Structure formats: structure tokens, C-alpha cells
Amino acid sequence: MVEYLEGTYRGRVGDQGEVTGSGGNWSVSARRRTRADRGRICDRMSVDPRFVKLRRGFAVRSGILVSVFLASYLSCLLLSVHARDFMSTRIADSVNVALAVGIGQFLLTFVLAWAFGRSAGRSLDPLARELREQAREEEAAAGTAVRR
Template sequence: MEGVYRRRVPDPGGELHAPPGRSAAARRRAQADIAHACERMSVDPGFVRLRRRFAIQAGLLVAAFLGSYMSYLLLSAYARDFMSIRIAESVNVALVMGIGQFLLTFVLAWAFGRFSERAIDPLAAQVRDRAAGGARPHPAARDGADGAAVRP
């Protein structure tokens, strides 16, 4: 039941009602286990590298877009002569730069997706596997003749 908000109502004794089949103590233990796992993952070097890589990527793309947009705004406000230069009959620099903003948005979204697939998604899969305790082989690993994973 994803997305369903479940309201917890205190009973007269001040305790929250536990879900059916689980005691309040079991629920608190489960929450403590989850908190401990999150705390462990927050200091994991792979997770820290993942967060840093994502922050740098997102920051660069946002900076590129904002720089482009601010230059367009400033040029349209303070360089009207430049923006009114005609390129074709009814096409001027302002129109080309305005359409360029849309194109830049699509190019940056494409670049974000492509870079994420190459640099962020594999790292996220490794972090997710470590968090789950699984030992799936790395995507770069190949199957040997006996079916065992072999590193290239």
C-alpha cells in the first residue's frame, strides 16, 4: 500500500497501537534496526562517494542552466541592441536564445541521464547490494567456463 498515509492514534494509555500481529516492542526493535542500518550506510565509503558524485553532477548541471538563463535575462534586459540583431527576416538573436533555452534544458536532461547510467547507477547498485547484504557479482564480471564469476 504505497503512498497510503496511516495515522497512528494513541490509545488511552499513551502507547501507539501496534499493527496486527506485532507488539509495540517488536515495532520499536524493527525501527531501531532500520535506524542502525541507515547509520551504518551513511558512513560507508561507497555511499559517501555516491552522494558526492551525485551532488557534483547535479551542481554542475544546475550551474550550467542557471548561467545560461541568467545570461539570457541580463542580455534581454541590458543589451537590447544586441538582442534585436536580425538573423533572418523575422528571427532575431533574442528569439534564437529563447529557443536555445528549451534546447539546453533537453540537452542537460539527456546528459544527466547518460552520466547517471554510466557513473551513478552502478555505484548505487553496489551500495544497495551491500545494504541488503547480497553478494551479486559486479556488472563487469563475466561468467567463466564453469559458470563462476570471473573478473576481467
């Protein structure tokens, strides 16, 4: 019997320590070797300068994104609490500054998400794709089965 739980392969272990599944028989020791090989590949990838650059780039972009959004949100909140007269100023017939700022929050959210996606697509995604391909090549060279 083969079970797929949360993306991990789980087969039934027989009396001889063999795991039967759709891919044939896998011994417990072969599965341990596969995990150890993957662990070594992950350790090598984690110290790769390109991976460090990828992580740092994501962290910087995410930090900027969160900081800009929080600054905008907090300024809107503080204006609505401490500058009630300014926020109630009419811009058009039934539109005041508070409504415009509130709609601006939604627009800012979409603009930040679009800018993050575009920036990541240009610089982070190609690097991630390159690292993923290298990891798959190393995994294939180590003789482990590539499974998704």
C-alpha cells in the first residue's frame, strides 16, 4: 500500500526491511543513503554564494516591501486619529481625504505586490532556477531518484 501524505512518500515496510511502492522495492538502507545524499547536497547549496545572494535578495526585497506598507498603514492610522479635521476635508462632492487615503492603501498594496513580482522575476527567479537545476544535476549524479 502506498500513501502520499503532505508531499512525502510513505510505503509499507515488510518483514525484511523492504519498502514496496509504485517504483519497485527500496531497501531501508537505500532510502537512508538517498536522504543522506540529499542532505549533503542541501548543505553544499546552502553555502553556495549564489544561494546566499538569493536569500539576501529576497530578504532585502521583502523587508523593503513590508517597511513601505507598514509606514503607509501607520501614517494613515495616525492621520485618522490625530488629524481628524484634515481627514474630513472634502476633495469632491462626497469624497474626503480619509476615503482617498483608504483607497490609496488598496492601490499601494497592489502596486507593491506587482513591483515585488516584477523585481523578483528579473533577478531572483533566474538565479533560483539555475540553483534548482544544479541541485537536480547533483542529485542525479549522486544516483538518487528525482521525485516530486
